[in-house]
Amino acid sequence: MKWKKFVLRFSVGFAIFYVAICVLVYFFQVKLIFHANPLPKDFKFSFEGKFEELNIPSFDKTPINGILFHADNPKGLVFYLHGNSGNLAGWGSIADIYTSRGYDLFIPDYRGFGKSGGTIESQDQVYKDLSAAYSEMKKRYPESKIIVAGYSIGSGLAAWVASQNHPKELMLQAPYFNLLAMANYRYPFLPTSLLQYRFETNTYLPNVTCPIWIFHGDEDQIIPVVNSYQLAKILKPSDHFKIIKGQDHFKFNLNPEFQSYLDEILR
Numbered sequence: 001m002k003w004k005k006f007v008l009r010f011s012v013g014f015a016i017f018y019v020a021i022c023v024l025v026y027f028f029q030v031k032l033i034f035h036a037n038p039l040p041k042d043f044k045f046s047f048e049g050k051f052e053e054l055n056i057p058s059f060d061k062t063p064i065n066g067i068l069f070h071a072d073n074p075k076g077l078v079f080y081l082h083g084n085s086g087n088l089a090g091w092g093s094i095a096d097i098y099t100s101r102g103y104d105l106f107i108p109d110y111r112g113f114g115k116s117g118g119t120i121e122s123q124d125q126v127y128k129d130l131s132a133a134y135s136e137m138k139k140r141y142p143e144s145k146i147i148v149a150g151y152s153i154g155s156g157l158a159a160w161v162a163s164q165n166h167p168k169e170l171m172l173q174a175p176y177f178n179l180l181a182m183a184n185y186r187y188p189f190l191p192t193s194l195l196q197y198r199f200e201t202n203t204y205l206p207n208v209t210c211p212i213w214i215f216h217g218d219e220d221q222i223i224p225v226v227n228s229y230q231l232a233k234i235l236k237p238s239d240h241f242k243i244i245k246g247q248d249h250f251k252f253n254l255n256p257e258f259q260s261y262l263d264e265i266l267r
Contacts, residue, residue, distance in 0.1 A: 030120050033153065033179070033197055035085040036112035043115060047092050049099060055115075056108070058132045065115040066108035066133060067092055071099035075266070076145030076168065079137055079161070080107045081130070081154030087114030094253045101266040103147070108133045123197045130161055144168055147265065150175070151252060152223065156199035163207040171213045171265060173252045174220055177202050177227045205234045212239040213265060215258055217247025 045053060050070040055063040067088050078098050082091045088109050098105040111118040111129060120126060137146060146167045150158025155175035162170040176182050178200040205212065212235055216228035225243065232241040247255050 030197070033084060034110060034112070034120050036110070036119070037085060037087045037114070038112060039087055039089060039114045041115055043089070045089065045092065047095060049095065051092070051095070054136070056133050056136045059128045060118075062111065062118040062129075063116065064108050064111070064129050064133055065117075066106055067095075069095035069099050069105040069107075071102050071104050073102070074099075074104045075102045076147065077104045077106060077137060077141045078147045078149055078171075078266075079134060079158075079167070080105060081148075081150040081157045081161075082107060082109075083152035083154060089114065097253050097259065097262070098266070101262065103266050104141075106133075106137055123199070126157065126197075127160060130157055131164070134161055134165060138165075147171060149173070152176075152249070153199070156201040156204070159201045159204040159208065160199070162210060162212075163204040167210050169211045169213065169265060170208055171215070172201075172231075173215050173258075174217065174223050174249055175201055175214060175228060175231060176223050177230045181227065181230075182223065202231060202234060205231060212236070213261070214239075214241045215244055215252070215261065216242075217244045217249065217252070217255075219246060220249045222249035 045051070045067060047069070052068045052070065054066050054068060056066060058064050065088070069092070080098075088107060091107050095105050108130075109116040110126065111120045143166055147169045148158045148162045148165075148167045149171040150156070151173040155172040156178065158170060158172060159175070176199075179198055180195060180200075183195050214228050214231060214235070216225045218225050228241065228243075235241060242261060244255055244257050247258070252258060
């Protein structure tokens with residue numbers, strides 16, 4: 001009888017613990033997905049080259065802070081959505097990689113990141129913020145000269161932006177199939193019904209009419225390269241899928257092989 005009581009108590013205790021974990025994940029999942037790194041509102045950005053700081057009002061008037069880096073005699077714009085951590089103070093370091101190739105570069109910070117206002121509360125809110133930022137760029141550049149790019153978490157967001165608009169090209173660095181697949185990979189013991197943020201790259205790409213470039217490092221331990229192999233099955237015959245040998249998840253823009261492809265994209 002004692003062992004039966006022990007098993008019963010253990011089962012009940014484990015069930016309570018599991019439910020508690022599920023509740024915590026449900027209510028705090030945004031902190032697992034986005035690692036916001038705010039900056040003081042009076043922070044002064046300092047970068048080499050010409051740049052312009054913008055505060056773009058979103059649908060609810062929350063300011064989305066971004067930096068527009070200027071090239072000499074620009075051929076167009078790269079609209080770049082960064083990863084799930086950091087802010088423009090760090091991400092701005094990639095600007096020369098793009099401006100030196102003749103393209104202006106715009107990078108917005110997500111809500112709660114850098115000097116952007118508010119906090120991320122829903123997937124729809126994220127998309128509306130990106131729509132506001134992209135609409136602002138369309139006022140400044142012909143859409144036929146805008147390349148949408150996204151890295152890591154930003155890849156699914158970039159795919160969504162491209163699916164809703166008509167940019168010149170779409171470039172994805174270390175993309176994921178969708179966040180549901182990533183949740184299954186990282187937390188296989190949790191029910192997927194908890195996930196409020198789906199970012200379904202796989203459902204966006206079929207609606208992207210422009211050329212698509214997918215880049216993934218074969219040593220990526222954060223978002224395994226299998227995600228890109230799965231996405232490659234969705235691509236149009238004219239799209240491009242490139243595996244970068246020896247590349248992990250980080251410092252993607254600094255990879256010489258990637259930069260050689262970038263020369264082709266930004267020619």
